[in-house]
Amino acid sequence: MKKNLLLIAAMAVTGLASAQCSELFFSMYVCGSGENKAVEIYNPTSSAIVLTNNYQVSMYDNGATKPSVSHPLIGTIGAYSTWIFTGGQVTVDSVHPATGAPYATPPVDTALIRVANQLDSAHFYAFSYFNGDDALSLDKFNSAAGVYLPVDIFACIGEYPVSATGSHVGWWNISPYNNAPTNKSWTKYHTLIRKYNVTGGVMQNPNPGTWNPSVQWDSLPGPHTGLPNQAYPKPNASSTLNNTHFCSCLANGIQEYADNAHVNVFPNPSNTGMINVVASKSIEMVQVLNLVGQVVYEEKISSSTPWVTFSTSTLSAGTYLVKSSFGGNEAHVSKIVVQ
Numbered sequence: 389m390k391k392n393l394l395l396i397a398a399m400a401v402t403g404l405a406s407a408q409c410s411e412l413f414f415s416m417y418v419c420g421s422g423e424n425k426a427v428e429i430y431n432p433t434s435s436a437i438v439l440t441n442n443y444q445v446s447m448y449d450n451g452a453t454k455p456s457v458s459h460p461l462i463g464t465i466g467a468y469s470t471w472i473f474t475g476g477q478v479t480v481d482s483v484h485p486a487t488g489a490p491y492a493t494p495p496v497d498t499a500l501i502r503v504a505n506q507l508d509s510a511h512f513y514a515f516s517y518f519n520g521d522d523a524l525s526l527d528k529f530n531s532a533a534g535v536y537l538p539v540d541i542f543a544c545i546g547e548y549p550v551s552a553t554g555s556h557v558g559w560w561n562i563s564p565y566n567n568a569p570t571n572k573s574w575t576k577y578h579t580l581i582r583k584y585n586v587t588g589g590v591m592q593n594p595n596p597g598t599w600n601p602s603v604q605w606d607s608l609p610g611p612h613t614g615l616p617n618q619a620y621p622k623p624n625a626s627s628t629l630n631n632t633h634f635c636s637c638l639a640n641g642i643q644e645y646a647d648n649a650h651v652n653v654f655p656n657p658s659n660t661g662m663i664n665v666v667a668s669k670s671i672e673m674v675q676v677l678n679l680v681g682q683v684v685y686e687e688k689i690s691s692s693t694p695w696v697t698f699s700t701s702t703l704s705a706g707t708y709l710v711k712s713s714f715g716g717n718e719a720h721v722s723k724i725v726v727q
Contacts (some may be wrong), residue, residue, distance in 0.1 A: 404675060409432045409587045410414065411540075411561045412430065412539060413430055413588055415544055415635070416579065419518065419519065419520050420497075421577055422602065424475065425474070425516040427547055429470060429472075430582070430633045430635065433467060438456070440461070440464075441460060442528060443529070445524065445527070446525045447524055448514075448523040450521065456588040457513060457514060461473065461506065462506060467678075471505045472506070473516075474496060474503070474506040474533050475517075477512070478501070479510075485532055520575045521548065538591060539591060540588075540590055541592075555623050560601055562602045575601065579607070580601065582605060583605065584603055584650055587636055597656065650668040651665075651722060656724045658700055661700055661701060662700065663698055665710060666694060667714070668694065670689075672714055672715050675687075675711040676710055678708060679709070699727050703726050710722045710723075
């Protein structure tokens with residue numbers, strides 16, 4: 389217990405404030421039905437960052453004060469890019485690895501696996517087996533201390549949220565923060581996206597009973613009632629996990645950002661023959677440009693709509709820029725890959 393308390397203390401000392409556009413942080417949280425779980429990590433800097441031997445993700449099961457399981461991240465995350473880490477179970481696990489008792493866990497949806505940059509362990513028990521009442525952290529190796537320390541914390545380490553009935557089959561929500569009916573849950577059967585103005589991770593663990601997910605996270609619009617069949621794939625998390633995150637750190641980065649419009653372009657890479665552009669306000673025109681700046685597709689939108697779908701049948705395989713215009717000289721540019 390003393391070691392656990394020291395770890396929590398170290399978390400507080402090393403991060404009284406979050407790093408601003410200088411450190412990796414969680415940009416999306418997916419807690420779907422079954423084993424359909426994923427996190428997206430965002431690099432808000434102008435340089436690629438090596439993950440291997442430097443970063444890991446950790447899960448704190450049922451109020452644990454130290455990681456119940458950690459998984460190293462392997463690879464390199466590009467500038468202003470994301471890294472998608474999903475469950476890796478592709479077959480039904482029928483036996484609990486620790487007890488040998490029957491413990492059927494369904495496989496991860498193949499659509500979710502296809503968008504992953506990295507897969508978790510293929511068998512229970514692993515990071516991606518969180519279920520709405522487990523805190524998570526993104527950890528970086530601290531060479532001076534010789535240990536991994538959190539650079540971003542999701543939820544509250546050491547807190548075991550309860551349900552409205554007082555049972556320990558719970559989740560976090562917005563008020564009261566760790567006690568609500570299922571249909572008010574934020575962290576179970578939901579997909580959360582980090583708000584545009586969040587530019588760094590939470591490095592100080594919140595006090596129990598105070599973590600409000602709505603402060604830094606948005607819940608995807610859709611029929612979320614807490615029921616598994618409405619959490620995944622409605623809305624389709626695998627389409628939303630598209631290697632794009634919108635953050636105010638991009639103001640000095642590689643994308644042009646419309647101050648009052650958030651834009652999502654998916655699927656990316658596109659191999660379906662179609663591309664969707666969804667914005668938080670009405671789109672007036674969509675243009676596709678090649679990397680030398682030539683307009684290769686243009687569509688002016690006559691009706692007021694925040695959602696535009698167009699065919700990629702006239703586009704050769706390669707990388708393009710999608711420019712969404714909103715009027716008043718507002719525009720957003722996203723990079724896409726057509727396969």
